[in-house]
Amino acid sequence: MLFLIFISDLDEGIRSHILTFADDKKVFQELRYVTDCSTLQSDLDNLVTWAEKWQMDFNVQKCKVMHVGKQKDSCSYYIGGIKLIEEEVEKDLGVWISSDMKCSQQCIQAFNKASIGLWE
Secondary structure: OHHHHHOOOOOOOOOOEEEEEOOEEEEEOOOOOHHHHHHHHHHHHHHHHHHHHOOOOOOHHHOEEOOOOOOOOOOOOEEOOEEOEEOOEEEEOOEEEEOOOOOHHHHHHHHHHHOOOOOO
């Protein structure tokens, strides 16, 4: 509970959308204009400033970018000067999510998990 109180002001000043689950944050932004890329990067910079102020660094290796939809964003995003890895498929809260929003990876994983005992 103390941790949640400690990070309660993390979202202040962030213009992008944020989803929170326990200690996990997802920052996302619909990118319609060129300026939306810089807005998202500015929000990431604000998060880094917050982390430096409270001496609580982000694990940048766990921070990733996923471009969802048909239009692929050409912007690169950085946290603390480190370029974030772009993923096409990522597991989040037990569900596989792909950039094209198709469930094929989730189905493949479920099939593989279910068939482990069938072939022995």
